[in-house]
Amino acid sequence: MKYCLECGDSFSGREDKKFCGDGCRNSYNNKINKDNTNLMRNINNKLRKNYRILSELNPEEKSKTTRSKLVAKNFDFDFFTSVYQTKSGNTYYFLYDQGYRAIENDGFILVKKDN
DSSP: OEEOTTTOOEEOOOTTOOOSSHHHHHHHHHHHHSOSSHHHHHHHHHHHHHHHHHHHHOTTSEEEEEHHHHHHTTOOTTOOSEEEEOTTSOEEEEETTEEEEEETTTEEEEEEOOO
8 A cells, every 4th residue: 555645645556656646746746846945035036037138138049238238127147057267268157058248348248058
């Protein structure tokens, strides 16, 4: 006899089955995957927002924009997922696969990494 990891009810089915139904499986996974604190939730929201902004401004995988356009969309320069230093010394800041690098005259080059 197997017991559901979410509600504890007994059930039958495949040997590797862990839940009595889709509702319990979804509920269990939602609890495990939710952000545990407001801090995590707020950071993840800022990362998502920055990613959406870069994706919107960079539809062709390489483009240019200005600091004022990024600021007008409430882009937060303090939040990114990684930093990449090129051999020539240029620094790119990435949000997952979307990146940016500051250039002259408050401009920015936007790039997208190949997957």
